[in-house]
Amino acid sequence: MEFVPGIARWFHVIAGITWIGxxxxxxxxxxxxxxxxxxxxxxxxxxxxxxxxxxxWFRWAAVATWIAGAALLxxxxxxxxxxxxxxxxxxxxxxxxxxxxxxxxxxIWPNQKKILGMVPATDEVKAKARRVAFLAxxxxxxxxxxxxxxxxxxxTHKAAIGL
Amino acid sequence: MKNPLDSILGTIISGLVLTLVxxxxxxxxxxxxx
Numbered sequence: 001m002e003f004v005p006g007i008a009r010w011f012h013v014i015a016g017i018t019w020i021g022x023x024x025x026x027x028x029x030x031x032x033x034x035x036x037x038x039x040x041x042x043x044x045x046x047x048x049x050x051x052x053x054x055x056x057w058f059r060w061a062a063v064a065t066w067i068a069g070a071a072l073l074x075x076x077x078x079x080x081x082x083x084x085x086x087x088x089x090x091x092x093x094x095x096x097x098x099x100x101x102x103x104x105x106x107x108i109w110p111n112q113k114k115i116l117g118m119v120p121a122t123d124e125v126k127a128k129a130r131r132v133a134f135l136a137x138x139x140x141x142x143x144x145x146x147x148x149x150x151x152x153x154x155x156t157h158k159a160a161i162g163l
Numbered sequence: 164m165k166n167p168l169d170s171i172l173g174t175i176i177s178g179l180v181l182t183l184v185x186x187x188x189x190x191x192x193x194x195x196x197x
Contacts, residue, residue: 027171088193092185138168145178146185 005072012068016151018061020144022054027141030054031134047116055112062104069097089154096147100140107136 030046037043073080073094080091111133114121121129167173 138174142174142178146182149182
């Protein structure tokens with residue numbers, strides 16, 4: 001079973017790149033592009049063909065990242081999440097990633113379904129859903145900065161910064 | 164007051180500040196207690 005941490009770490013990084021890469025795509029590319037596209041009447045193409053695909057990979061990559069991360073922590077999972085000193089650095093990263101996963105499935109995805117017309121919603125409900133989904137997505141972008149700091153340095157580079 | 168998350172720059176600065184806060188918390192309240 002000694003191959004499990006290596007496979008889990010590898011899969012954690014691949015899934016994490018997919019998840020956070022799409023998060024940055026949404027925040028740096030799609031949201032600003034939608035404003036311009038709405039102005040010239042081409043937003044429907046993004047809403048119909050791009051956003052649903054991006055969201056599909058986004059939300060399931062989030063789940064895959066978390067599961068691979070949990071597998072990587074293995075027996076140290078409780079020590080990390082209870083912030084035991086030797087695992088507190090990676091534990092903070094794990095907590096931030098868990099909060100981000102919650103935001104994806106509880107705040108972003110249900111509201112995106114209303115925005116994209118996958119579930120019926122009035123214009124007023126859509127407007128509120130748009131704001132909640134936007135802020136949850138921006139919150140995750142903000143949280144990704146410390147999350148990646150603690151993930152990258154929390155366990156493997158202890159000697160470098162003493163975490 | 165404007166929400167810093169409404170701009171990309173505000174989001175990045177907020178993330179950097181939170182990183183610093185969590186780092187200080189870790190060094191002074193968790194690791195220092197050992």
